[in-house]
Amino acid sequence: MSETRRIHDIQPFHVMALLARARQLEAEGRDIVHMEIGEPDFPSPPQVVAAGLDAIKDGEVHYTPASGLPVLRQAIADFYAQHYAVTVSADRIIVTPGASGALLLTLGVLLERDQAVLMADPGYPCNRNFVRFLEGRTTAVNVGAESGYQLTAEQVKHHWQAETRAVLLASPSNPTGTLIDPDTMQGIIRQTQQLGGAVIVDEIYHGLVYGGQAKTALALSDEVFVINSFSKYFGMTGWRLGWVVAPEAYVESLDKLAQNLFLAAPTPAQYAALAAFQPETIAVLEQRREAFQQRRDFLLPALRQLGFKIPVEPQGAFYLYADCSAFTDDSYAFAEELLEQAGVAITPGKDFGHNQPEKHLRFAYTTSMERLQEGVARLGKYLGKS
Amino acid sequence: MSETRRIHDIQPFHVMALLARARQLEAEGRDIVHMEIGEPDFPSPPQVVAAGLDAIKDGEVHYTPASGLPVLRQAIADFYAQHYAVTVSADRIIVTPGASGALLLTLGVLLERDQAVLMADPGYPCNRNFVRFLEGRTTAVNVGAESGYQLTAEQVKHHWQAETRAVLLASPSNPTGTLIDPDTMQGIIRQTQQLGGAVIVDEIYHGLVYGGQAKTALALSDEVFVINSFSKYFGMTGWRLGWVVAPEAYVESLDKLAQNLFLAAPTPAQYAALAAFQPETIAVLEQRREAFQQRRDFLLPALRQLGFKIPVEPQGAFYLYADCSAFTDDSYAFAEELLEQAGVAITPGKDFGHNQPEKHLRFAYTTSMERLQEGVARLGKYLGKS
Numbered sequence: 001m002s003e004t005r006r007i008h009d010i011q012p013f014h015v016m017a018l019l020a021r022a023r024q025l026e027a028e029g030r031d032i033v034h035m036e037i038g039e040p041d042f043p044s045p046p047q048v049v050a051a052g053l054d055a056i057k058d059g060e061v062h063y064t065p066a067s068g069l070p071v072l073r074q075a076i077a078d079f080y081a082q083h084y085a086v087t088v089s090a091d092r093i094i095v096t097p098g099a100s101g102a103l104l105l106t107l108g109v110l111l112e113r114d115q116a117v118l119m120a121d122p123g124y125p126c127n128r129n130f131v132r133f134l135e136g137r138t139t140a141v142n143v144g145a146e147s148g149y150q151l152t153a154e155q156v157k158h159h160w161q162a163e164t165r166a167v168l169l170a171s172p173s174n175p176t177g178t179l180i181d182p183d184t185m186q187g188i189i190r191q192t193q194q195l196g197g198a199v200i201v202d203e204i205y206h207g208l209v210y211g212g213q214a215k216t217a218l219a220l221s222d223e224v225f226v227i228n229s230f231s232k233y234f235g236m237t238g239w240r241l242g243w244v245v246a247p248e249a250y251v252e253s254l255d256k257l258a259q260n261l262f263l264a265a266p267t268p269a270q271y272a273a274l275a276a277f278q279p280e281t282i283a284v285l286e287q288r289r290e291a292f293q294q295r296r297d298f299l300l301p302a303l304r305q306l307g308f309k310i311p312v313e314p315q316g317a318f319y320l321y322a323d324c325s326a327f328t329d330d331s332y333a334f335a336e337e338l339l340e341q342a343g344v345a346i347t348p349g350k351d352f353g354h355n356q357p358e359k360h361l362r363f364a365y366t367t368s369m370e371r372l373q374e375g376v377a378r379l380g381k382y383l384g385k386s
Numbered sequence: 387m388s389e390t391r392r393i394h395d396i397q398p399f400h401v402m403a404l405l406a407r408a409r410q411l412e413a414e415g416r417d418i419v420h421m422e423i424g425e426p427d428f429p430s431p432p433q434v435v436a437a438g439l440d441a442i443k444d445g446e447v448h449y450t451p452a453s454g455l456p457v458l459r460q461a462i463a464d465f466y467a468q469h470y471a472v473t474v475s476a477d478r479i480i481v482t483p484g485a486s487g488a489l490l491l492t493l494g495v496l497l498e499r500d501q502a503v504l505m506a507d508p509g510y511p512c513n514r515n516f517v518r519f520l521e522g523r524t525t526a527v528n529v530g531a532e533s534g535y536q537l538t539a540e541q542v543k544h545h546w547q548a549e550t551r552a553v554l555l556a557s558p559s560n561p562t563g564t565l566i567d568p569d570t571m572q573g574i575i576r577q578t579q580q581l582g583g584a585v586i587v588d589e590i591y592h593g594l595v596y597g598g599q600a601k602t603a604l605a606l607s608d609e610v611f612v613i614n615s616f617s618k619y620f621g622m623t624g625w626r627l628g629w630v631v632a633p634e635a636y637v638e639s640l641d642k643l644a645q646n647l648f649l650a651a652p653t654p655a656q657y658a659a660l661a662a663f664q665p666e667t668i669a670v671l672e673q674r675r676e677a678f679q680q681r682r683d684f685l686l687p688a689l690r691q692l693g694f695k696i697p698v699e700p701q702g703a704f705y706l707y708a709d710c711s712a713f714t715d716d717s718y719a720f721a722e723e724l725l726e727q728a729g730v731a732i733t734p735g736k737d738f739g740h741n742q743p744e745k746h747l748r749f750a751y752t753t754s755m756e757r758l759q760e761g762v763a764r765l766g767k768y769l770g771k772s
Contacts (some may be wrong), residue, residue, distance in 0.1 A: 003639065004498050012642045044447045052654070056438055061430045061624040097483050097626065100648055112390050113499060113521050129646040135499050135521045238447040238653030240483065240626075253389065256398045260515040262486055266652045267624030268438070 010129045015347040018335060022345045033375035035363045036345040038174065040318070044235050045284045047275040052239070055271030062267060066259040067251075068095025068243070069270045076243055079277045086219045092245050094254045097265045099204045099229035099242035103130050104261065106225045106244055107166075109253040110198050111136045115165040117200075120151050121353035122321065122360070124174045124202070128353075139164065142355040145311035149176035149321070153187035160195050167192050169217075170202035172209060175352045175362040176321040177296075177314025182215045189221050200225040204242070205317035207233025207285065210293040214316065223247045230269070232317075233285060234276045239269035292318050295365035295372055302376045303363065306385050318365050321352075325359040327383065335361060342382035344375045396515045401733040404721060408731045419761035421749045422731040424560070426704070430621050431670045433661040438625070441657030448653060452645040453637075454481025454629070455656045462629055465663045472605045478631050480640045483651045485590045485615035485628035489516050490647065492611045492630055493552075495639040496584050497522045501551040503586075506537050507739035508707065508746070510560045510588070514739075525550065528741040531697035535562035535707070539573035546581050553578050555603075556588035558595060561738045561748040562707040563682075563700025568601045575607050586611040590628070591703035593619025593671065596679040600702065609633045616655070618703075619671060620662045625655035678704050681751040681758055688762045689749065692771050704751050707738075711745040713769065721747060728768035730761045 015036050022032045043049070067073065070090070077090040096102040103126075111117065113135040119127055121140035128138040141159050143149050156167055167188060171180040180188075185201075192199050201217040203226055217224045229242035246254055258264070275281055300320060304310055309323035328334035332348040339345050349360030365372055379385075401422050408418045429435070441447075453459065456476070463476040482488040489512075497503065499521040505513055507526035514524040527545050529535045542553055553574060557566040566574075571587075578585050587603040589612055603610045615628035632640055644650070661667055685706060690696055695709035714720035718734040725731050735746030751758060765771075 004495060006498070007495055007639045007642070010642060010646060013645055016645070039449055043445045049442055049447070052442055053439055056435055056442075059429045061435070061622065063425055063623050097652075098649060104647065108519060109390060109393050112392070126646045133494060133643075133647065134519075236447065237449050238650070240648075240650070240652045253393045256393070256396060257519075259399055259402070260396060260512045261490065261519065262626075263484060264624070264626070266483075266626045266655060268654055269652060 006132060009132050011125065013125065014332065014351050018339055018345055018348070022339060025339070030343055032339070033344045033371050033378065034367055035365070035372070035375055036347045037364055037366050039237050039366060040232060040235050040288070041366050041368065042235050042288050044239070044272070045276070045281045047278055047281040048234070048236060048272045051275035052268050052272030056268050060267055060271050064264045064267050064270055066262070066264050067255045068265055072270050072274055075274055075277055080216070080218065084216045084219060086216060088218055088245055092248055092251055094244050094246065094251070094258060095265050095270060096242050096244060096258065097262055098231065098240045099202070099227050100126065101262060101265065102227045102242045102244035103127070105254050105257050106200055106227065106246070107131060107134050107136065108257050109250050110166050112165070115163050116161060117166045117168050118151070118156060118159055118164060119168040120149065120170070120173070121355040122149065122175055122349065122357070123353055124170060125351050127168055137163070140353055140355070148178040148312050149173055150178060150180045150184065151188060152184060153191040156188055156191050157195070160197070164195070164197060166198040166200055168200045168202065171214065172205040172314070172316030174205065174317055175319050175347070176312070177317040177319045178312055179209065179214055179315050182220065185217055186220050189217070189224060193223065198225065200227065202227050204229040205232050208289060208292055208318060209316040210296060211315065218245055230273050230276060233289070234273070235285065235288070236269065236273065236276070239266065239272060241265055241269040241273055292365065295369055296320070298369060299363065299365050299372055299376070306376070306380055306383055320363040320365070322361050322363060323359050324361050329358055331358050331361050338379065338382065342378040344378050392518060395518050397511065399511065400718065400737050404725055404731055404734070408725060411725070417729055418725070419730045419757050419764065420753055421751070421758070421761055422733045423750055423752050425623050425752060426618060426621050426674070427752050427754070428621050428674050430625070430658070431662070431667045433664055433667040433670070434620070434622060434658045437661035438654050438658030442654050446653055446657050450650045450653050450656055452648070452650050453641045454479070454651055458656050458660055461660055461663055466602070466604065470602045470605060472602060474604055474631055478634055478637055480630050480632065480637070480644060481651050481656060482628050482630060482644065483648055484617065484626045485588070485613050486512065487648060487651065488613045488628045488630035489513070491640050491643050492586055492613065492632070493517060493520055493522065494643050495636050496552050498551070500549060502547065502549050503552045503554050504537070504542060504545055504550060505554040506535065506556070506559065507741040508535065508561055508735065508743070509739055510556060511737050513554055523549070526739055526741070534564040534698050535559055536564060536566045536570065537574060538570060539577040542574055542577050543581070546583070550581070550583060552584040552586055554586045554588065557600065558591040558700070558702030560591065560703055561705050561733070562698070563703040563705045564698055565595065565600055565701050568606065571603055572606050575603070575610060579609065584611065586613065588613050590615040591618050594675060594678055594704060595702040596682060597701065604631055616659050616662060620659070621671065621674070622655065622659065622662070625652065625658060627651055627655040627659055678751065681755055682706070684755060685749065685751050685758055685762070692762070692766055692769055706749040706751070708747050708749060709745050710747050715744055717744050717747050724765065724768065728764045730764050
């Protein structure tokens with residue numbers, strides 16, 4: 001047995017080794033503050049839970065159509081109308097097993113072998129691995145504080161090559177939490193369309209935006225692919241449900257691929273998600289958004305005070321991407337050290353690409369304010385700052 | 387926008403057009419007997435439903451480890467020990483979003499671009515589409531009644547080429563319902579291993595075997611990939627849960643891919659599945675198996691009497707693959723005709739490959755005995771046989 005090239009090129013999540021070590025330390029009785037986990041600490045909203053329970057009791061456990069329950073596709077379309085004032089036909093919405101499924105389908109219909117996808121570095125690690133899985137290539141473009149850790153239209157133009165097929169944007173971004181402003185987004189869409197390429201926008205952290213309201217790329221163009229998820233804002237991680245809004249010309253191909261790759265998204269999750277857009281549910285989710293904002297508003301200055309550099313204020317998601325070069329030139333070893341010595345688990349930069357990962361850590365504020373305060377206190381003590 | 391080669395090569399399920407037409411006729415007030423649907427008509431077993439409900443009430447809606455809940459992997463391992471008297475370490479079991487997810491992972495770790503997978507024609511249509519999705523190639527080998535619609539070791543040897551990487555077997559087979567006998571399976575495993583290839587065995591219809599007990603390929607070798615599902619025998623289609631048992635050397639690669647492609651299988655489904663192996667659940671499932679057997683024992687002679695040729699008695703799944711050349715040389719048009727004129731929906735052969743699809747139909751006995759009787763009566767009347 002020899003490893004295939006695909007498997008060789010795809011990296012595991014490096015944080016998993018740290019998480020396993022954290023669990024081991026906990027099993028030995030140590031208390032660990034978890035700031036590495038990319039999952040909301042809240043349960044699914046009670047309305048969603050109730051809808052899921054009712055559906056299962058009613059026997060709604062058979063296959064749905066490959067593109068999802070028509071009533072859920074319509075509910076998502078209605079959400080775009082109400083929440084963003086954007087008209088999206090339900091026919092253009094494909095419900096998928098998580099946003100992961102949406103990205104797999106989207107790249108599957110767009111990408112020939114050896115074609116390339118432009119994306120920002122740092123970025124979510126799975127994105128380039130999906131491309132590699134499909135025998136495509138990633139053109140990782142280094143981004144920094146000067147552009148809010150987002151691509152610009154100029155970069156798209158500069159890095160475009162004959163084999164480039166698409167640009168993948170994420171707003172808010174994982175790991176940086178930063179948004180793309182609408183003008184930049186519009187510029188990138190225009191630039192990419194001029195170049196004959198496709199734009200994919202990961203909006204899975206939409207909803208978790210602080211001090212403003214993110215604009216969906218669908219407000220700017222019907223010809224973009226927008227990927228979203230019930231996991232993060234809607235608090236439905238384990239249910240595994242997401243969606244893609246696609247340009248009309250691609251819908252039939254996406255449905256065909258969904259038939260073959262998934263048969264359909266999980267049925268209980270689809271029924272549960274029908275309750276996700278109800279006003280009572282949104283009220284619960286908005287309270288949680290405020291809790292996340294309070295955490296960010298505590299953690300951002302606290303980390304800066306300790307000597308971490310976070311040059312751009314993250315407006316969304318639940319991450320802070322911090323330059324730790326004041327303390328180390330090996331962020332992975334530093335993360336190991338902080339885990340072992342300070343009892344704080346943090347994700348090392350190497351999970352997010354090749355753009356100075358050794359200088360960066362990602363802090364997640366997916367734990368309570370009390371635990372974040374404890375984590376900061378431990379870091380301060382260990383770093384001699386308190 | 388131009389269709390990618392991958393999308394061009396992947397066929398939609400042709401039966402979907404017939405199903406849509408059937409639904410339209412039903413909306414117009416027509417009564418249609420459904421013998422086209424590849425999904426058990428039974429609900430999930432009550433114990434499974436109860437376990438799913440309890441888990442959701444307990445807040446078990448967060449991500450699980452990528453390879454599945456350890457307790458579920460162990461329960462599957464225990465099932466192999468109890469049911470098949472085969473020892474399989476839980477570490478070799480990866481829980482996936484449906485058997486579809488298991489096949490995607492398996493082919494993902496095995497297949498380089500342009501490498502080929504040998505499989506029987508007729509066969510389940512998604513299989514070759516998964517291979518194409520990954521930029522691999524399918525070597526479809528025509529099989530017929532003489533080998534029980536299954537590959538032989540001689541065929542594997544004969545069709546093996548330099549770029550062949552794996553053989554994919556299905557026992558019981560969809561669409562033919564036939565099993566591979568253990569000697570043939572052993573011969574294929576030996577032959578393939580001699581050739582340096584991998585054997586993948588689709589056992590998703592295991593459990594639905596009549597007049598005997600299917601033997602898992604894991605009883606013959608630890609070096610095969612066995613794919614199974616909670617959908618068919620266990621009656622959990624919409625929950626989307628399956629698994630793969632892999633050779634130990636591939637487990638780490640599969641876990642890495644699962645992290646990236648899926649994050650994890652749906653959590654409520656995993657907890658629900660914990661109840662699938664309990665004796666009370668198995669008792670329910672065995673009653674259902676008997677119901678399926680009674681349906682087969684009715685439908686097989688009834689179709690033969692009408693003039694359909696079914697030369698090999700199908701021992702498993704819930705399908706009969708019938709030669710309809712006594713009536714037509716275009717089974718798709720014939721299926722359309724039977725739907726419109728007789729009110730019976732059947733899957734045309736073209737969904738299963740290129741081996742005389744125009745002469746074949748697949749009948750599914752996933753509806754009640756009363757409806758099957760009605761369907762047969764309608765066919766008899768339409769064909770002038772009653």
